[in-house]
Amino acid sequence: MVRVSTPCSAQETGFFDRQMAAFQDSDIVFERSSSNIPFAPLAYLSTSHYGSAKVESRTRGTAIEYDLSTVSHAAGLPLLLGKRDALVIGEYLSWSRFDLHKSHLEDFDVGTIGMPVAWFRQVNPRWQAAAFVFPMAHQSSQEDADWTWQTMGGAFGRYVHNDRLWWAFGFYADVAPGDNFYIPYLGASWQLNPRWTISAIMPWPAILYAPNTDWMFRAGVSPSGASWSFVPQGSDNVALNFDAWDLGASVERRLTGMWHLGLEAGVGGFRGLRLQGSDFEDAEFSVHSSAFVKMSLNFRPAVE
Numbered sequence: 001m002v003r004v005s006t007p008c009s010a011q012e013t014g015f016f017d018r019q020m021a022a023f024q025d026s027d028i029v030f031e032r033s034s035s036n037i038p039f040a041p042l043a044y045l046s047t048s049h050y051g052s053a054k055v056e057s058r059t060r061g062t063a064i065e066y067d068l069s070t071v072s073h074a075a076g077l078p079l080l081l082g083k084r085d086a087l088v089i090g091e092y093l094s095w096s097r098f099d100l101h102k103s104h105l106e107d108f109d110v111g112t113i114g115m116p117v118a119w120f121r122q123v124n125p126r127w128q129a130a131a132f133v134f135p136m137a138h139q140s141s142q143e144d145a146d147w148t149w150q151t152m153g154g155a156f157g158r159y160v161h162n163d164r165l166w167w168a169f170g171f172y173a174d175v176a177p178g179d180n181f182y183i184p185y186l187g188a189s190w191q192l193n194p195r196w197t198i199s200a201i202m203p204w205p206a207i208l209y210a211p212n213t214d215w216m217f218r219a220g221v222s223p224s225g226a227s228w229s230f231v232p233q234g235s236d237n238v239a240l241n242f243d244a245w246d247l248g249a250s251v252e253r254r255l256t257g258m259w260h261l262g263l264e265a266g267v268g269g270f271r272g273l274r275l276q277g278s279d280f281e282d283a284e285f286s287v288h289s290s291a292f293v294k295m296s297l298n299f300r301p302a303v304e
Contacts, residue, residue: 020301027083028122029160036194036210038252038260038300043075046296050268052101053290065101070094075299076116088118092136109141130170131155150176156185164191168201203245213302214254218264221247246292258301264294 030039050068076090092114099107114136121129134152139145156170167188174181187201197208199220206220223245248266255261267289 022080023078023086026080026086026122028080028086028120029125029128034194035191035197036213036216037191037197037208038210038213038216038254039302041260041298041300042078043073043299044296045073046294047071048292048294051291053268067099067101068096069099070096074116076118084122086120088116088120088132090116090118092116092134106142111139111141113137126160128158128160129156130158148176150174154185165189216252216260217250218252219249221245246294248292248294250294252298258299260298260300262294262296262298264292264296266292268292 048070052065052067072092072094074090074092076088079087079089081087092112094112096110096112097107098110114134116132116134118130118132123129132153136150136152138148138150152172152174154170154172156168158166158168160166165188168186170185172183172185183203185201187199187205189201190198192198195210199206199208204221204223206218206222208216208218210216246264246266246268248264250262250264252260252262268291
């Protein structure tokens with residue numbers, strides 16, 4: 001059974017509280033033991049900045065250097081479909097600024113809108129299943145640039161070994177113009193005690209420490225969200241897509257009720273950047289890592 005702790009606050013009553021009460025009466029189980037680590041955010045507003053990063057073409061001997069600044073927002077609404085099934089409908093908005101250095105190309109912006117939809121099922125007391133699809137549309141500020149589409153999705157399973165250890169596995173796909181990205185999703189989460197948790201979910205392992213319910217510290221790898229599809233200026237069929245991961249440390253503090261403020265810093269290291277089209281069909285690129293800083297405001301429901 002889900003147990004939801006709702007701090008007394010006038011801003012956190014109404015429809016959201018009714019939904020949480022419905023989840024509490026369902027068969028869905030999120031946590032089996034007490035932990036200071038807060039639940040995943042249902043909404044956030046974040047801003048980040050990546051320092052100077054260099055992209056080099058190993059075949060052409062050319063390089064592009066740029067700074068990247070982003071502002072993004074996302075929110076999800078959980079809806080209970082029955083005693084064992086739930087649906088989450090979300091929205092995503094993002095704006096990114098690419099400041100190019102020593103390049104014949106002009107600086108440009110990329111705006112993104114998306115609508116993720118996820119399904120979750122409590123199969124039995126130990127097994128859970130989930131799937132999601134996340135269509136996105138990108139618009140570049142470059143001259144004559146058209147809207148381009150990208151779709152992320154995946155299917156996952158979770159097996160609860162005991163109150164402190166669970167295993168997860170699945171498959172993730174990112175389909176974008178000019179390039180597709182696929183990766184298996186597997187690993188485990190081990191709660192050592194209410195303060196310490198080791199998250200060995202590949203490829204984003206992390207160590208989390210929460211001395212109490214007001215503070216959380218995290219060190220590890222996480223997706224950077226820097227995945228774009230857009231049409232560069234002067235070409236009708238060249239698409240750029242890259243997926244990135246950040247290695248960093250973060251601290252998060254509860255402000256009031258379910259609202260948390262987070263600060264993260266570290267190094268953004270790209271796993272791959274691929275251009276594909278009539279002009280760059282065979283190009284291979286290496287991307288240098290760069291420092292980043294990120295601030296976020298998170299809405300985390302208190303789930304026990």
